[in-house]
Amino acid sequence: MKTTTALQFKNTFEKEVYEGLTAFPKRLSSKWFYDKKGDKLFQQIMDLPEYYLTGCEFQIIDQYKNEIATLFQESKGFDLIELGAGDGKKTKILLEEFLKQQLDFTYKPIDISQNMLEELEGAILKKWPEINIKVKQGTYFEILEKLNNQPSDRKKVILVLGSNIGNLTHPQAIDFLKNIRNSMAEQDLLFMGLDQKKDPEKILKAYNDSQGVTEAFNKNILHRINKELAGDFNPESFKHWPTYDPETGTTKSFLVSTKSQQVTLKNLNLQINFEPWESIHTEISQKYDDDVVNWLAQEAGLKVVTQFTDAESQFTDYIFKTDS
Numbered sequence: 001m002k003t004t005t006a007l008q009f010k011n012t013f014e015k016e017v018y019e020g021l022t023a024f025p026k027r028l029s030s031k032w033f034y035d036k037k038g039d040k041l042f043q044q045i046m047d048l049p050e051y052y053l054t055g056c057e058f059q060i061i062d063q064y065k066n067e068i069a070t071l072f073q074e075s076k077g078f079d080l081i082e083l084g085a086g087d088g089k090k091t092k093i094l095l096e097e098f099l100k101q102q103l104d105f106t107y108k109p110i111d112i113s114q115n116m117l118e119e120l121e122g123a124i125l126k127k128w129p130e131i132n133i134k135v136k137q138g139t140y141f142e143i144l145e146k147l148n149n150q151p152s153d154r155k156k157v158i159l160v161l162g163s164n165i166g167n168l169t170h171p172q173a174i175d176f177l178k179n180i181r182n183s184m185a186e187q188d189l190l191f192m193g194l195d196q197k198k199d200p201e202k203i204l205k206a207y208n209d210s211q212g213v214t215e216a217f218n219k220n221i222l223h224r225i226n227k228e229l230a231g232d233f234n235p236e237s238f239k240h241w242p243t244y245d246p247e248t249g250t251t252k253s254f255l256v257s258t259k260s261q262q263v264t265l266k267n268l269n270l271q272i273n274f275e276p277w278e279s280i281h282t283e284i285s286q287k288y289d290d291d292v293v294n295w296l297a298q299e300a301g302l303k304v305v306t307q308f309t310d311a312e313s314q315f316t317d318y319i320f321k322t323d324s
Contacts, residue, residue, distance in 0.1 A: 077104030
């Protein structure tokens with residue numbers, strides 16, 4: 001129940017939290033998991049034995065780094081634009097290979113977390129001071145819009161690792177790919193990792209690990225709301241609940257209220273009522289197969305030109321060009 005009448009928001013976080021918690025059913029975007037604490041939790045998740053995605057893609061990039069570098073190479077040089085760069089663990093394999101092959105490139109990591117960008121830039125320049133790195137903080141959509149407004153004759157390679165596109169529904173993913181397509185010239189490439197459909201039990205374990213790190217990551221959004229919006233959420237009154245639908249390939253995560261409770265967000269002059277077992281939808285993580293990927297690409301005006309997969313075909317990195 002909302003008690004506020006003046007819809008004046010200081011930032012997008014306030015606006016989306018207000019809109020999400022006053023909606024039915026309630027929702028919060030997973031992009032708001034990432035503050036300093038959330039960044040560290042996600043780094044822990046990537047090292048978990050149940051979280052197979054990181055290891056699979058690391059294996060792919062390490063095994064095929066030479067072939068990938070050859071595909072990216074351009075006589076005039078190229079810009080490597082990474083959306084959702086994070087700690088750049090996998091990308092560093094490619095950067096080292098580019099240096100080894102003496103390629104002319106600029107690395108442009110993009111992330112919503114300024115903290116992660118600062119750590120990444122520091123680590124890159126400490127190890128490879130010769131790399132030309134230009135970090136940019138913002139959401140994918142903000143950066144893509146800027147890319148569209150900055151035409152260049154230099155080859156662009158847009159990098160989206162870790163199946164980050166999986167956080168979007170199929171219609172949202174098509175819009176996202178269309179935005180990328182609109183920023184691409186004929187010579188540009190999109191390199192994108194997509195998690196594949198597999199044993200449902202394996203997928204569920206990746207989002208509900210035995211150490212409870214994914215639970216803490218999911219609940220971190222409540223801690224962030226408490227901290228930044230003067231909220232009084234009790235995270236222990238919510239159950240972390242992931243689901244997977246093998247028919248659609250959709251993983252969803254929820255926070256489920258275990259009792260009747262009222263939460264106040266002082267900075268928004270907002271009170272929210274929760275019924276017992278009422279949920280907040282916090283995350284979607286889509287799984288794919290080749291048919292779905294080719295359909296998404298076609299809808300967005302792209303085409304798959306090649307792909308690389310791990311030894312067990314659990315994860316695939318696709319390379320797209322414009323379909324023109």
